[in-house]
Amino acid sequence: xxxxxxxxxxxxxxxxxxxxxxxxxxxxxxxxxxxxxxxxxxxxxxxxxxxxxxxxxxxxxxxxxxxxxxxxxxxxxxxxxxxxxxxxxxxxxxxxxxxxxxxxxxxxxxxxxxxxxxxxxxxxxxxxxxxxxxxxxxxxxxxxxxxxxxxxxxxxxxxxxxxxxxxxxxxxxxxxxxxxxxxxxxxxxxxxxxxxxxxxxxxxxxxxxxxxxxxxxxxxxxxxxxxxxxxxxxxxxxxxxxxxxxxxxxxxxxxxxxxxxxxxxxxxxxxxxxxxxxxxxxxxxxxxxxxxxxxxxxxxxxxxxxxxxxxxxxxxxxxxxxxxxxxxxxxxxxxxxxxxxxxxxxxxxxxxxxxxxxxxxxxxxxxxxxxxxxxxxxxxxxxxxxxxxxxxxxxxxxxxxxxxxxxxxxxxxxxxxxxxxxxxxxxxxxxxxxxxxxxxxxxxxxxxxxxxxxxxxxxxxxxxxxxxxxxxxxxxxx
Amino acid sequence: xxxxxxxxxxxxxxxxxxxxxxxxxxxxxxxxxxxxxxxxxxxxxxxxxxxxxxxxxxxxxxxxxxxxxxxxxxxxxxxxxxxxxxxxxxxxxxxxx
Numbered sequence: 001x002x003x004x005x006x007x008x009x010x011x012x013x014x015x016x017x018x019x020x021x022x023x024x025x026x027x028x029x030x031x032x033x034x035x036x037x038x039x040x041x042x043x044x045x046x047x048x049x050x051x052x053x054x055x056x057x058x059x060x061x062x063x064x065x066x067x068x069x070x071x072x073x074x075x076x077x078x079x080x081x082x083x084x085x086x087x088x089x090x091x092x093x094x095x096x097x098x099x100x101x102x103x104x105x106x107x108x109x110x111x112x113x114x115x116x117x118x119x120x121x122x123x124x125x126x127x128x129x130x131x132x133x134x135x136x137x138x139x140x141x142x143x144x145x146x147x148x149x150x151x152x153x154x155x156x157x158x159x160x161x162x163x164x165x166x167x168x169x170x171x172x173x174x175x176x177x178x179x180x181x182x183x184x185x186x187x188x189x190x191x192x193x194x195x196x197x198x199x200x201x202x203x204x205x206x207x208x209x210x211x212x213x214x215x216x217x218x219x220x221x222x223x224x225x226x227x228x229x230x231x232x233x234x235x236x237x238x239x240x241x242x243x244x245x246x247x248x249x250x251x252x253x254x255x256x257x258x259x260x261x262x263x264x265x266x267x268x269x270x271x272x273x274x275x276x277x278x279x280x281x282x283x284x285x286x287x288x289x290x291x292x293x294x295x296x297x298x299x300x301x302x303x304x305x306x307x308x309x310x311x312x313x314x315x316x317x318x319x320x321x322x323x324x325x326x327x328x329x330x331x332x333x334x335x336x337x338x339x340x341x342x343x344x345x346x347x348x349x350x351x352x353x354x355x356x357x358x359x360x361x362x363x364x365x366x367x368x369x370x371x372x373x374x375x376x377x378x379x380x381x382x383x384x385x386x387x388x389x390x391x392x393x394x395x396x397x398x399x400x401x402x403x404x405x406x407x408x409x410x411x412x413x414x415x416x417x418x419x420x421x422x423x424x425x426x427x428x429x430x431x432x433x434x435x436x437x438x439x440x441x442x443x444x445x446x447x448x449x450x451x452x453x454x455x456x457x458x459x460x461x462x463x464x465x466x467x468x469x470x471x472x473x474x475x476x477x478x
Numbered sequence: 479x480x481x482x483x484x485x486x487x488x489x490x491x492x493x494x495x496x497x498x499x500x501x502x503x504x505x506x507x508x509x510x511x512x513x514x515x516x517x518x519x520x521x522x523x524x525x526x527x528x529x530x531x532x533x534x535x536x537x538x539x540x541x542x543x544x545x546x547x548x549x550x551x552x553x554x555x556x557x558x559x560x561x562x563x564x565x566x567x568x569x570x571x572x573x574x575x
Contacts, residue, residue: 095557096557097556097557099549099553099554099556099557100549192533193533193534206532206533207533232541235534235539236533236534299522301518302518302519302521302522304515305515305516305517305518305519306519308512308515308516309516309519316493320494323494324559325558325566325568326554326557326558326566327557327558327559328557328559329559330559330560332559332560335569336569336570336573337569337570337571337572337573338568338569338570338571339494340569340573341568341569342494343494343495343496344496346493346494346495347495347496347497350495355493355495355497355505356505356508356509356512358493358495359486359489359490359493359495359505359509360509360512360513360516362489362492362493363485363489363509363513364516366488366489366492372520373516373519375529376519376520376522376524377516377519378529378530378531379524379527379528379529379530380519380522380524380527381529381530382527382528382529382530383522383524383527385530415511416508416511416512417511417512417515420512420515433533
């Protein structure tokens with residue numbers, strides 16, 4: 001039977017002839033069928049994936065062509081794959097077919113990856129529990145009464161429950177790291193501008209970043225290496241040469257300078273056991289002669305408000321394109337004029353959370369409130385960036401929990417603000433544009449996984465991945 | 479800051495969204511909570527701080543202006559819900575009634 005550990009091992013097995021790409025695709029499509037009730041996939045491209053696998057098996061002649069040769073990848077339903085449906089888990093994009101590939105997808109395909117299907121998520125990536133999908137919630141495979149986290153819940157579960165090798169999600173305020181935490185897999189959000197956003201359905205453009213879910217750091221590093229880099233269709237991408245992340249991964253014997261925020265660990269919302277286990281872990285870091293220092297971060301209470309002002313403002317603008325004219329759903333039944341048609345279409349086809357955020361976004365952007373809310377939030381964002389730059393003068397990495405609790409039950413957070421606060425530890429990295437990773441190091445006594453979040457300065461993905469590799473190995477060896 | 483029915487109606491108009499009476503009540507209470515929550519920002523002194531308006535690496539990414547196509551008309555119209563062979567069709571812009 002097919003068994004997956006790392007892409008490297010898989011490639012070796014292909015070369016040895018002990019497995020084939022077709023075996024891999026068959027294994028995953030069967031696994032998806034067997035676990036359909038988890039609702040992690042909105043669509044599976046089975047026949048096409050099999051045909052691709054067969055073609056790869058036939059062309060392979062004693063050598064592996066393509067860094068992701070035969071690697072089975074799932075895409076969050078916000079990433080465009082030419083000729084395939086993409087819906088942002090919304091009724092408003094019902095029956096929408098991509099007419100081009102996202103740059104990340106183009107790069108995956110060029111290196112021989114096989115796209116197996118599209119993953120369920122919160123509508124327009126807005127949510128922290130995957131309960132906002134127009135196509136039903138996703139279940140956490142570790143405990144099916146619990147949410148998988150959001151918004152990239154389906155992509156996290158796809159890796160967690162062996163339904164693909166790696167998956168792509170998007171992370172605007174934690175949407176990769178938090179579901180990775182809830183599901184016990186690795187989740188990376190690269191720094192802003194590392195991966196092109198072309199073909200990623202926009203939520204909040206100055207925050208959005210494609211992220212990667214995997215079983216281990218090697219696979220995540222290799223995938224990042226493939227999909228990162230300059231793109232003529234996204235001018236916000238770094239034009240620097242892309243480091244060979246997978247080659248640069250080494251278990252180096254280096255002493256790092258870590259810091260952690262007093263206000264984050266003393267926060268009343270943080271689960272006591274999560275706090276204790278991370279503190280014990282930090283002790284092992286100091287025992288290994290790394291330095292770990294506590295620092296004050298007075299702005300912690302402001303980051304979730306800043307995040308919601310700015311992202312809803314950007315969302316209200318980005319989502320104005322869904323008007324029923326050029327694509328997507330249209331209400332044709334009872335619209336007297338054009339303006340009516342817009343309103344009827346949007347009111348019918350957007351879900352509740354999306355409407356709430358559009359309303360809040362239009363509030364903070366509207367005359368009379370713009371300066372007090374929107375401009376104010378932009379100032380606080382600048383303040384956060386200044387403080388972050390200073391921090392990284394003294395430290396290599398920041399340690400944070402990923403989420404204040406382990407995966408919660410369905411329906412646990414009815415209040416929108418309560419749900420917002422679940423993002424307290426993740427939105428910071430998006431506000432300041434730095435890379436951050438969620439490492440599945442812990443298990444709670446309630447038997448759910450949880451992770452350590454590490455943040456590094458902008459452009460420091462290499463050292464972030466190296467230290468992550470070290471910490472995961474250390475944990476395994478102990 | 480109190481969220482009134484008038485504010486909800488105004489924002490709904492700006493958002494091109496409509497809500498029935500029940501939805502409006504719920505939204506009013508949700509928005510009230512959300513706005514009170516983000517009002518916390520007023521506690522911070524940000525005098526003299528420039529608002530951050532770009533997250534990119536450089537202010538300008540310049541390129542030569544080259545004429546080239548991106549998608550064909552057929553592709554561009556592929557997803558239109560109501561169309562003929564050349565145009566997106568919409569209801570009357572101004573309703574005579």
